[in-house]
Amino acid sequence: VVTAEHAIDSLIEAARWMSARGLLPATSGNLSARLSETHAVITASGVDKGSLRPQDFIVLELHEPPRPGTSAETPLHLRLYRDDADVGAVLHGHSMVSTLMSQRGEREGGLRLHGYELQKAFAGVGTHDVTVEVPVVPNGQDVEALAGIVATRLASRASGVVHAPCYLLAGHGFYGWGRTVADARRHVEALDFLLGCELEKARMRP
Numbered sequence: 269v270v271t272a273e274h275a276i277d278s279l280i281e282a283a284r285w286m287s288a289r290g291l292l293p294a295t296s297g298n299l300s301a302r303l304s305e306t307h308a309v310i311t312a313s314g315v316d317k318g319s320l321r322p323q324d325f326i327v328l329e330l331h332e333p334p335r336p337g338t339s340a341e342t343p344l345h346l347r348l349y350r351d352d353a354d355v356g357a358v359l360h361g362h363s364m365v366s367t368l369m370s371q372r373g374e375r376e377g378g379l380r381l382h383g384y385e386l387q388k389a390f391a392g393v394g395t396h397d398v399t400v401e402v403p404v405v406p407n408g409q410d411v412e413a414l415a416g417i418v419a420t421r422l423a424s425r426a427s428g429v430v431h432a433p434c435y436l437l438a439g440h441g442f443y444g445w446g447r448t449v450a451d452a453r454r455h456v457e458a459l460d461f462l463l464g465c466e467l468e469k470a471r472m473r474p
């Protein structure tokens with residue numbers, strides 16, 4: 269069990285960091301952390317994530333419908349916590365590279381990364397010599413339905429690939445998670461760097 273105060277402090281710091289890196293433009297994105305088996309805390313809707321205050325957070329019951337004032341995307345956070353007890357924090361943002369690269373991977377349902385040392389930043393990946401897949405799901409405005417589609421996609425892994433602890437919504441942005449806020453942050457930073465590499469690689473091709 270994590271105290272709400274500690275979780276909120278870590279999320280405020282993570283949001284400031286994500287904001288400074290351009291991952292949360294125009295009040296977009298949302299950040300959450302697990303408090304217990306049954307509760308989590310999430311950013312309120314519509315606030316500037318670069319200057320969050322403790323009152324900008326809402327406590328959620330993981331098995332109840334989202335409370336008023338939470339972001340429309342709250343069901344996507346809830347589903348990750350419900351489906352995996354090891355998920356301790358979820359960071360969602362709209363960086364330019366994730367927005368662009370997600371559209372590139374939409375048809376195949378994922379983007380595959382191989383040969384990058386920084387893949388090792390993802391929990392469970394110990395070598396550059398493995399293929400890491402970042403699942404991509406078409407965007408949708410019926411977020412409850414979308415949460416189900418995402419869960420199905422995350423549960424289906426092709427043989428010979430490892431899933432990154434993140435996924436992309438096409439033309440929308442990324443969701444990244446970890447056991448702690450610090451782990452989720454590292455995953456999101458590695459994802460953005462690796463997607464940036466793939467974007468540059470595509471540009472370098474004659």
Ligand SMILES: [Zn+2]
Pocket residue numbers: 296297341360361362440441
């Ligand atoms: Zn979003």
